[in-house]
Amino acid sequence: MLKIYLKKQRKKRLEQGHPWIYQSEIERIEGDVGAEDLISVHNHEGYFLAQGFYNPQSQIAVRVLAYREDTTIDEAWFLNRIRAAWDRRLWLIPGVSSCRAVYGEADFLPGLIVDKYEDVLVIQMLAAGMEKRREWIFQALREVFQPRGIYERNDVPVRRLEGLDERSGFVGPEFDTLVEIQENGLKILVDVAEGQKTGYFFDQRQNRAALKPFMTGWGKRRGIRLGTDGQPLDVNGKAIKNPFWDGAEVLDCFSHTGGFMLHACAYGAKKVTCVDVSETALKTARENALTNGFLHRAEFVEGNAFDYLREKVKEGKHWDVVILDPPAFAKSHQALSAAMRGYKEINLQGMKLVQPGGILVSASCSYHLTVEQFFEMLAEAARDARKVLRLLELRRAGLDHPVLLGSRETDYLKFAIFEVFDRP
Numbered sequence: 236m237l238k239i240y241l242k243k244q245r246k247k248r249l250e251q252g253h254p255w256i257y258q259s260e261i262e263r264i265e266g267d268v269g270a271e272d273l274i275s276v277h278n279h280e281g282y283f284l285a286q287g288f289y290n291p292q293s294q295i296a297v298r299v300l301a302y303r304e305d306t307t308i309d310e311a312w313f314l315n316r317i318r319a320a321w322d323r324r325l326w327l328i329p330g331v332s333s334c335r336a337v338y339g340e341a342d343f344l345p346g347l348i349v350d351k352y353e354d355v356l357v358i359q360m361l362a363a364g365m366e367k368r369r370e371w372i373f374q375a376l377r378e379v380f381q382p383r384g385i386y387e388r389n390d391v392p393v394r395r396l397e398g399l400d401e402r403s404g405f406v407g408p409e410f411d412t413l414v415e416i417q418e419n420g421l422k423i424l425v426d427v428a429e430g431q432k433t434g435y436f437f438d439q440r441q442n443r444a445a446l447k448p449f450m451t452g453w454g455k456r457r458g459i460r461l462g463t464d465g466q467p468l469d470v471n472g473k474a475i476k477n478p479f480w481d482g483a484e485v486l487d488c489f490s491h492t493g494g495f496m497l498h499a500c501a502y503g504a505k506k507v508t509c510v511d512v513s514e515t516a517l518k519t520a521r522e523n524a525l526t527n528g529f530l531h532r533a534e535f536v537e538g539n540a541f542d543y544l545r546e547k548v549k550e551g552k553h554w555d556v557v558i559l560d561p562p563a564f565a566k567s568h569q570a571l572s573a574a575m576r577g578y579k580e581i582n583l584q585g586m587k588l589v590q591p592g593g594i595l596v597s598a599s600c601s602y603h604l605t606v607e608q609f610f611e612m613l614a615e616a617a618r619d620a621r622k623v624l625r626l627l628e629l630r631r632a633g634l635d636h637p638v639l640l641g642s643r644e645t646d647y648l649k650f651a652i653f654e655v656f657d658r659p
């Protein structure tokens with residue numbers, strides 16, 4: 236096996252649980268760097284620290300696989316790690332049938348993503364060492380999950396940094412790539428071949444469920460009172476027929492296929508407006524609303540959320556709950572300041588659209604943005620919008636997206652729920 240010796244003057248990142256070694260941390264390499272890519276990592280004094288994949292082409296020179304010297308990284312090792320990752324989901328999310336089954340570094344399988352959509356698996360291999368062992372991995376996946384089919388969504392540019400090509404397609408026999416999954420009791424259609432990323436955003440599952448308490452309790456604020464027979468009456472004393480009279484009016488911005496919209500409706504929302512720039516995402520959102528029996532409470536607007544938010548502010552429109560779940564605006568550290576302006580803009584307009592005492596739900600999935608920077612951005616937006624925000628909840632990604640304390644990259648999702656008040 237190759238041996239790598241690290242520089243004396245380096246941050247003790249690896250010892251703190253970070254699973255990567257950068258080229259700049261390497262003092263010297265012992266052995267013949269040919270086709271071999273398994274390496275043992277040693278400190279400057281020669282003490283063994285870890286084993287990993289070595290990739291001379293990547294800035295991430297080593298991805299840690301194991302912390303013991305006597306571990307053999309073979310087919311059985313992959314099978315055990317994949318099985319352990321899945322067992323952990325079954326333990327923590329009882330009865331789960333669809334979720335992220337393997338989350339790369341955070342499941343000690345660096346660069347391997349496996350999303351399970353009922354009996355279909357979608358995989359991404361973002362490290363050369365994983366790609367090299369793909370047959371072992373597919374074999375292990377077949378053994379652990381007995382899937383109806385496996386689809387590869389390796390059409391991601393980060394693969395180039397590892398010296399890998401971009402591609403996607405069936406692994407083995409073809410199958411129907413439209414899959415109906417279950418999430419929190421809802422039916423959700425996922426297109427694993429054409430959908431964004433691997434088809435669906437599993438990381439918000441528990442956050443979608445966290446909407447529940449805020450989806451009802453709005454009737455009273457609209458002046459609705461209960462009559463002596465328990466019948467809801469409007470401000471003029473007229474009986475209200477809509478069974479969702481107490482439900483929230485919700486704006487679901489960056490709705491994608493309607494994950495938040497479906498949950499909002501299930502929890503009693505009166506009306507949900509989905510906004511997304513993607514026609515295909517909205518088409519699926521509409522189908523999802525139909526399948527779950529929510530079509531009459533959902534509406535769909537195709538367009539740029541930045542324009543939509545500004546337009547609705549100009550019109551003086553208000554919602555009880557505004558949800559903002561944008562894509563990662565900051566794809567790199569360099570892009571952070573431009574991204575911050577984007578985040579601030581949508582949040583500033585978004586909070587203006589919340590009626591006083593209403594709810595703003597704001598997320599960011601960019602790991603370059605720390606929680607502190609996220610809150611700072613929101614506070615600045617609140618100042619400019621003349622609003623006061625009261626934090627109800629700060630959440631992260633769900634349990635199928637574990638976080639390694641030493642690795643900020645695994646802790647990317649911020650999800651905050653605020654009450655919004657006016658500041659005169």
Ligand code: SAH
Pocket residue numbers: 431435436439489490491492493494495510511512513516538539540541560561562
């Ligand atoms: N809330 C979704 C996930 C959102 S992903 C869920 O729970 O599943 C981000 C979404 O933003 C994508 O669907 C993408 O099409 C959309 N999007 C990206 N830029 C946009 C823009 N400028 N305006 C509106 N939608 C945009």
